[in-house]
Amino acid sequence: METIRVLNVVTKMDAAGIETLLMNFYRNIDRTKIQFDFLTHRSEKGFYDDEILGLGGKIFHIPPINPLKHKEYLSALDEFFNNHKEYKIVHSHINTYSMYPLRAAMKVGVPVRIAHSHISNVPLDLKTPFRIYTKKNLKKYSTNNFACSEMAGKWLFGSEAVGRENFKKIINSIDASKYIYDEETRSRIRSQMGLEGKFVIGHIGRFNKQKNHKFLIDVFKEIYKINPNSILMLVGEGELQSSSIKDVEDLGLKENVIFTGVRSDIHELLQAMDVFVFPSLYEGLGIVAVEAQAAGLHCVVSDTIPKEAFITNLIKSISLKSSVMSWAGEILKYNNHYKRSNTYNQIFSNDYDIKKTVLLLEDFYFKNSKE
Template sequence: MEPIRVLQVVTVMNRGGAETMLMNIYRNIDRSKVQFDFLTHRLEEGAYDQEIQELGGRIFRFPPIRPQRYARYFRELDEIFSHHPEYRIVHSHINENSSFVLRAAKKAGVPVRIAHSHTSNLPLDYKLPFRYYGRFFFRENATHCYACSTEAGKWLFKRYAAQNSGVEILKNGVDYDTFKYDHEVRSKLRREMELEDKFVVGHVGRFDKSKNHAFLLEVFKEIHNVRTDSVLLLAGDGYLRPNILKKIEKLGLTGSVRLLGMRSDVARLLQVMDIFLFPSIFEGLPMALVEAQAAGLECIVSDAVSKESDIGAGLVRFVSLKEPPKAWAEKALNVSLNRVDSKEALIKSGFDIVHISRSIQDFYIHNAENYGELGAVDVLPGNAGA
């Protein structure tokens, strides 16, 4: 029997939060029963593309979505669903643009159409009016609405919930065994990176406005004023890289900040760190923060980040972005350097990837097999909550 093929719609399969969540699920499902294909909105290859193909997934690449090419984009969506009638489930992760994808899927007769919110805000740019325009079409085109957190659900869907259900929370799960603290790995990697006698501050995130790197660097400057042995590791990349380099030079931190680029070994890097800083301006539910807690790291986090990202292991301190960098630095300098075993908290709080993967797999199978004329049979993943 052929597996149910689910079309996952994303921007590009790089190592972002939503994409990493999807790959965690993909690795843990029974792919003889459910298989993933991916529709991306970048023509270049993503970091996960090779692994996707090795796992049996197909990748369809579209150009980036631009308002000036909406008409062409809508035709391209119609064409892909016309050429691939095998899809009974489309799961879209591109926030407000998901409404356009799901409208085309509905037109093609795809019975199960899922919109998934992964953020709690949008940047101010010329596309903002078009983004708000897209949000009006969820009620008529989505059969289910998911969000990584309550705030992400409220922001994207508001009153435009799915036609057959409300907004359900599907948490961004992680594999504890991949991230759990390992003293031997920490010691080995700190030697390799020449960090044995350093106070290591860490951050994982793409270089864009929402991650607030400018403020992060100011906080680290205050830390470095007190602890000259401190080093900041920045894992990630993005369009703000030149600005970040200029800021580092301006603050006199050139020898103390390391830009590590996009990394496939984040779990190992977390072993090296002593403290995790996360001063985001807005987030849905950040995977990087959950991963840091899985590694037992204490985290200093902005109060703009959803409280649902705290797994309950006592590792997160929320701090207002109204507080000056020096206040953030004081809190970072007073954390405990003793790692915490967070496995029990991770499972209890619903972030265990094995359970999440099994739940979403059961959801896909049940709805693909039991869809009737009135719509999808509304059996939601067991870890979901209102």
């Protein structure tokens, strides 16, 4: 049987939410039958590039989307697809902008063109008119519409599209067994990081406006006033990291905030935390909140997180309109060490284990590659 090669269209294969999800799929899919290739919108090397090449994937590069260089971008897409007519399935993960690669793919007769929604909102900015245009026209060029949650699907494709046959909800699943709480791992990581006896509040996410780090740091300031033994662990990198570091320094919290950078041991860092806090302005799902629950960790999240992420009784939402003191009070409820539980069965029974999702994807790719 000939191997099916699926072209995934992404921004760059860095260690962010969408990219980590794709790598979870890629590691667990049957690569003797299905191979992933990646068309990225950056020329520089991504965090996952070496692993992709090691797994047998190919990586292609085109320039980033730039409204001021629109024609050059469209030409680059046309040139790519004219030179790579071997792809029968193109799976695009760049939200509204998926319109462009899927249109270029349609021009050369690619039969299966998937638009995948990973977010449920984008704030207004200078690119808003550009997004409105691409969002309006996207469905002309996609044959199939995927989303990580119903909210994400309605945002990108419209409420009516979610009920159609060509729509699928593809859950942002994880290797749940990897996250099962382990006291030995917790002790080892806390010892390595000098966290013994500390109240550790964790957050995982790219430093950008969406993740709302400034608000989180303000909340932590209130927690620190009440419990100076508290530590805020911020995992990730991004364009707003330097301003977050400055905020921490200006508030006199430098000794109590850890910036870990990008890490490949998220499953172990979650063991070391005492509570996970996720005050995002918007999310398509919020896969890290699922990972935190899989680690038996209590989670305090914003009311923008889709209902699909509420898998266990460990997760509590608070309005972003609530005061920093309200958030601090909720987080401080977990100040005293509590008994962590094994939530694997709950994760699995709610279809968040990667093995189930991969079977669904494999079935879709097999079926549609033959049509």
